Amino acid sequence: MWPRLRRRRNGCAAVGRRGPTGWRTGIWARRCSVVLRWWGRIRFWARRRRASGWKGFLAGPLARYREGRDFPALPATSGLSENLTYGEIGIREVWHRAMQARQDGLAGAETFLKELGWREFAYHLLHHFPALAAKSWRAGWEDFPWQGDNPPAMRWRQGMTGEPLVDAGMREMYVTGRMHNRVRMVVASYLTKHLMTDWRLGLDWFADCLTDWDPAANAMGWQWVAGCGPDAAPYFRVFNPASQAEKFDPDGAYRRCWLAELSPRPGPDALAFFEAVPRAWRLDPRADYPAPVVGLAEGRARALAAYASRKT
Numbered sequence: 001m002w003p004r005l006r007r008r009r010n011g012c013a014a015v016g017r018r019g020p021t022g023w024r025t026g027i028w029a030r031r032c033s034v035v036l037r038w039w040g041r042i043r044f045w046a047r048r049r050r051a052s053g054w055k056g057f058l059a060g061p062l063a064r065y066r067e068g069r070d071f072p073a074l075p076a077t078s079g080l081s082e083n084l085t086y087g088e089i090g091i092r093e094v095w096h097r098a099m100q101a102r103q104d105g106l107a108g109a110e111t112f113l114k115e116l117g118w119r120e121f122a123y124h125l126l127h128h129f130p131a132l133a134a135k136s137w138r139a140g141w142e143d144f145p146w147q148g149d150n151p152p153a154m155r156w157r158q159g160m161t162g163e164p165l166v167d168a169g170m171r172e173m174y175v176t177g178r179m180h181n182r183v184r185m186v187v188a189s190y191l192t193k194h195l196m197t198d199w200r201l202g203l204d205w206f207a208d209c210l211t212d213w214d215p216a217a218n219a220m221g222w223q224w225v226a227g228c229g230p231d232a233a234p235y236f237r238v239f240n241p242a243s244q245a246e247k248f249d250p251d252g253a254y255r256r257c258w259l260a261e262l263s264p265r266p267g268p269d270a271l272a273f274f275e276a277v278p279r280a281w282r283l284d285p286r287a288d289y290p291a292p293v294v295g296l297a298e299g300r301a302r303a304l305a306a307y308a309s310r311k312t
């Protein structure tokens with residue numbers, strides 16, 4: 001068993017789970033009923049995938065995993081993270097099946113194996129640096145002027161930043177407990193770079209919302225995006241949510257699926273978000289889609305200036 005992580009209480013203390021959201025018992029019940037409905041569906045598919053030895057993935061999407069894995073609207077990834085998180089399937093079994101697929105010449109297996117490697121790397125890091133969720137792995141980053149909780153960060157949690165790909169991801173996670181890896185990177189970059197907000201705030205929110213929450217992968221993912229982790233994204237890599245959307249959601253299917261305001265006849269997934277959120281958030285699917293909380297060029301320039309002025 002990996003060492004349990006203690007939640008960070010300083011710095012981002014205002015991020016407390018209930019403070020900014022105003023959640024109360026009734027509100028929790030509302031969200032839980034929606035999440036449970038989704039949970040049922042997700043668990044059903046998760047069980048089916050596991051019961052069939054995830055043959056579906058091995059026989060289908062794995063072949064095109066390398067090309068398809070970045071497109072959030074496609075069912076191109078294994079969806080195994082929950083099974084792995086709960087120990088419902090062993091990493092060795094997954095690894096050996098993927099190795100077999102690679103030996104059989106299945107394109108995509110190599111990339112899939114690398115992703116499994118990232119998971120193992122995350123656990124390796126956590127083992128040797130148990131404070132991974134609380135402290136920047138690169139010590140020099142601890143005094144970086146990230147903001148604590150702030151109104152735009154709240155809009156980020158609420159899926160109301162006015163950046164469609166960011167909001168779609170945040171809403172998907174709120175309703176389903178899942179978010180596509182590409183979108184996780186985009187929303188994390190947006191929070192830590194465009195909004196210059198402490199990565200631990202995002203890490204805590206993910207821990208609240210994700211059903212595949214994993215202390216190692218979550219902490220590594222956040223530190224990687226923020227730039228303070230090992231092998232992290234360079235500080236000048238600021239994901240542009242608009243160009244990421246153009247590239248990885250070219251026909252807008254993913255964004256339309258989750259953003260009720262962008263469609264004259266929103267689908268059930270988009271509306272489920274408004275059922276799930278606390279009434280105190282006062283969100284209405286019939287309202288206009290919000291204006292961006294920060295211009296993309298402005299946010300990027302601010303982040304680059306702050307990152308570039310770091311001494312270490």
Ligand SMILES: Cc1cc2nc3c(=O)[nH]c(=O)nc-3n(C[C@H](O)[C@H](O)[C@H](O)COP(=O)(O)OP(=O)(O)OC[C@H]3O[C@@H](n4cnc5c(N)ncnc54)[C@H](O)[C@@H]3O)c2cc1C
Pocket residue numbers: 069077078079080081082084085115116118119120122179180181182184185188206210212213214215217218219221222225
């Ligand atoms: C900011 C951020 C937070 C994250 N938080 C979590 C988390 O709490 N729990 C979690 O399981 N993953 C986390 N990830 C990693 C990744 O997003 C998920 O593992 C992936 O989206 C799960 O979908 P899948 O099972 O279909 O993945 P696939 O693409 O099918 O990959 C197969 C498996 O490899 C592992 N894997 C894939 N990508 C990564 C990665 N980048 N880092 C570590 N392991 C990976 C997972 O166990 C995954 O199930 C996070 C990534 C980021 C950028």
